[in-house]
Amino acid sequence: MPIIAIRNMTKRFGQTVAVRELDLEIADGEFVTLLGPSGCGKTTTLRCLSGLEEPDTGEIHFGDRCVFSSARGVVVPPGGRGIGLVFQHYALWPHMTVFQNVAFGLRKKGLTRSEIRTRVRSTLGVLGLDEHEGRYPSELSGGQQQRVALARMIVTQPEILLFDEPLSNLDAKLRMTLRAELKRLHGEIGATTVYVTHDQLEALTLSTRIAVMKDGVVQQMDTPQEVYHFPRNLFVAEFMGNPTANFLPATVTSAGPPPTVALQWNPDVPLVLPSPTPLPESAEVVINVRPEDIGFSVTPQSGYLPATVYATLPTGAECITYGRLTPGGQEVVLKGPEEEHACLGLNQPFWLGLKRGNVFDAREGTLISSFGFSSREEDS
Ligand SMILES: Nc1ncnc2c1ncn2[C@@H]1O[C@H](COP(=O)(O)OP(=O)(O)O)[C@@H](O)[C@H]1O
Numbered sequence: 045m046p047i048i049a050i051r052n053m054t055k056r057f058g059q060t061v062a063v064r065e066l067d068l069e070i071a072d073g074e075f076v077t078l079l080g081p082s083g084c085g086k087t088t089t090l091r092c093l094s095g096l097e098e099p100d101t102g103e104i105h106f107g108d109r110c111v112f113s114s115a116r117g118v119v120v121p122p123g124g125r126g127i128g129l130v131f132q133h134y135a136l137w138p139h140m141t142v143f144q145n146v147a148f149g150l151r152k153k154g155l156t157r158s159e160i161r162t163r164v165r166s167t168l169g170v171l172g173l174d175e176h177e178g179r180y181p182s183e184l185s186g187g188q189q190q191r192v193a194l195a196r197m198i199v200t201q202p203e204i205l206l207f208d209e210p211l212s213n214l215d216a217k218l219r220m221t222l223r224a225e226l227k228r229l230h231g232e233i234g235a236t237t238v239y240v241t242h243d244q245l246e247a248l249t250l251s252t253r254i255a256v257m258k259d260g261v262v263q264q265m266d267t268p269q270e271v272y273h274f275p276r277n278l279f280v281a282e283f284m285g286n287p288t289a290n291f292l293p294a295t296v297t298s299a300g301p302p303p304t305v306a307l308q309w310n311p312d313v314p315l316v317l318p319s320p321t322p323l324p325e326s327a328e329v330v331i332n333v334r335p336e337d338i339g340f341s342v343t344p345q346s347g348y349l350p351a352t353v354y355a356t357l358p359t360g361a362e363c364i365t366y367g368r369l370t371p372g373g374q375e376v377v378l379k380g381p382e383e384e385h386a387c388l389g390l391n392q393p394f395w396l397g398l399k400r401g402n403v404f405d406a407r408e409g410t411l412i413s414s415f416g417f418s419s420r421e422e423d424s
C-alpha cells in the first residue's frame with residue numbers, strides 16, 4: 045500500500061487552477077521531489093498534503109488513514125496528520141538555545157525530561173550540531189540555523205517529511221553541503237519525504253523519483269535517470285539539463301530501421317539514427333540530444349554534421365562549446381572534458397555526431413523513440 049496517495053485532487057484560487065486532477069502515489073521510504081517552474085503548483089500540492097490548504101475536490105490518504113476527502117467531508121487538521129514541515133523561511137525561537145528549540149516540539153508529548161534529553165541529543169548528533177546545543181540562533185550561521193530547523197522537525201519522528209524549497213535561501217556551496225546532509229539523513233531515518241524545488245540539480249541528486257509539474261499537472265513521474273534520459277515530452281526534455289539540451293527539427297526520410305532523417309536546417313546530410321525501431325515515414329519530428337551526447341571530430345566524418353565553433357566556455361574540469369551548423373546556422377551545444385575541447389578554437393570548422401538521444405513528435409511534443417542507448421538502459 046502506498047504511504048501517500050492523492051486521488052483526483054484539484055485546488056483553485058479564484059479563476060486559477062493551481063493543481064488539476066492530480067493523482068500521485070508515493071511508497072514507504074521514498075524521497076519524491078515535486079519539480080517545475082515557478083507557479084506550476086508545487087507549494088499548493090505540499091500545502092494540501094500538510095493540511096494548511098484545503099483542496100476543492102479529491103482525496104488524500106496517508107497509509108490506511110483518509111486525511112482528506114471532499115466527497116465524505118473528511119478534513120484532518122495539520123497537527124493530526126503525523127507530518128513534519130520545513131519551509132524556505134524557517135523561524136527558530138530567538139530567545140531559546142538550540143537545545144530548547146529542538147526540545148520544544150517534544151514538550152507536549154508527555155515524555156520525561158530524560159527521554160527528551162536523549163532524543164534531542166541524538167538528533168543533534170545526526171545533524172552534527174552536538175557542540176552547539178547551548179547557543180542561540182543569532183550565534184549560528186545560516187546553514188547551522190537551517191540544520192536546527194531540520195532537527196526540530198525530525199526529533200518528533202514524523203512518518204512523513206514535507207519540504208518546500210528548504211535550501212533556496214542559502215549560498216551555492218552551503219546548498220551542496222546540505223543536499224548531502226539531507227540525503228544522508230533520509231538514508232538514516234528512512235522517513236517518506238516529499239520535497240519541493242524548482243532546481244533540477246537538487247531534484248536529480250536527492251530523489252528516488254521526480255514528479256515534473258507544469259500548470260498544475262504532473263508531466264512525468266519517474267526515477268531521476270528516466271526523467272533525464274527518457275523525457276516523456278518536450279517540456280520535460282527542455283526543463284531537465286544544464287545547459288538546455290539540443291532540439292533539431294527534422295523530417296523522417298526513411299522509416300528504417302535504422303531510420304533516416306533530414307534536418308530542417310541542413311537537409312543535405314542524411315542522418316541515420318542508430319535505433320532498432322522504425323519511425324513513421326515523412327513524420328515531422330524533433331531530435332533531442334543532450335550536450336554530453338554529441339561527439340565531434342575536427343576532420344569530416346560520414347554521418348557527421350558540419351559546424352563552426354561559436355564560443356567555448358571552459359569551467360575547469362569540463363568545457364561547454366557552442367557551435368553553429370553550416371549551412372543553416374542552428375545553434376548546437378556540446379559538453380565534454382576540457383582537454384578534449386582544447387583543440388576547438390573560435391570560428392573553427394568541426395563535425396558533430398549525435399551519439400544518443402530522443403525523437404519527439406513535432407506537433408504533439410510526445411516521445412516517439414530513443415536511439416543510441418544500450419537496450420538495458422532503454423528497458424530500465
Ligand atoms: N493563496 C493564493 N491565492 C491566489 N493564488 C494563489 C495562491 N497560492 C498560489 N496561487 C496561485 O496558484 C498557482 C500555483 O502556485 P504555487 O503552488 O505557489 O506554485 P509553485 O510553488 O510551483 O511556484 C500560481 O498561479 C499561484 O499564483
Ligand SMILES: [Mg+2]
Pocket residue numbers: 086087088
Ligand atoms: Mg512554491
